[in-house]
Amino acid sequence: MAYKFVDNYREKGARKKLVRLLKDERQIEDTNVLDAIGRVPRHYFFDETFWNQAYRDIAFPIGEGQTISQPYTVAYQTQLLHIRKNDKVLEIGTGSGYQTCILLELGAEVYTIERQEKLFHRSKLFLNKMGYFPNFFLGDGSKGLSEHAPYDKILVTAGAPFVPEIMLKQLKVGGTMVIPVGDEKSQKMITVIRLNENDYERIELDTFRFVPLVGDQAW
Ligand code: SAM
DSSP: OOOOOOOOHHHHHHHHHHHHHHHHTSOOOOHHHHHHHHHSOGGGGSOGGGGGGTTSSSOEEEETTEEEOOHHHHHHHHHHHTOOTTOEEEEEOOTTSHHHHHHHHTTOEEEEEESOHHHHHHHHHHHHHHTOOOEEEESOGGGOOGGGOOEEEEEEOSBBSSOOHHHHTTEEEEEEEEEEEEOSSOEEEEEEEEOSSSOEEEEEEEEEOOOBOOSTTOO
């Protein structure tokens, strides 16, 4: 895919409209998250032929049977994380790298892991070209990324069958994990907060549909 970095009046306008939709019709309230979505040119993640799809509130194929998440889903998960500047964040499932850019725009130090080699290489090259520099990893993120743990926040962007215990142990005390858990058809968004060394608070939220988390501690 040949990337084209042109952010015209038309795309800027469509992006503003998307932000308004997320705020007014999808109840996304966190202005930092809305501002970040307003700053990242989502059409850069699409072939130019599909730029007219980039600011619709839909997921879209990115190759390898995967998708760039729906803007609402990105906003919803990010809002739940309450990202603060310099938070150390582990993202499982780099995919296109769009969500990664949103986390970076919020000032997080991002560790992102992708299991599909083609997507890993493509997103690394592409984000670096755009001027985004997270820490990229290739591998099975269902086990987390223990060598850089602990994390303030962990974000899983693929649907898991359960909350992997090994990932929970990589959260700092006071840290938050957001993970969709369910079967192949639908998943509940789960927030887990680490209260102390041994205790966690688990909150179950709305229903979504994600591509599966595949790996040792997953499908
Ligand atoms: N956040 C991404 C974006 O903005 O484009 C969308 C991610 S897509 C919905 C889910 C991604 O998780 C896919 O790229 C998939 O290959 C990846 N994935 C699935 N299982 C994984 C695993 N065990 N470790 C790392 N990545 C995984």
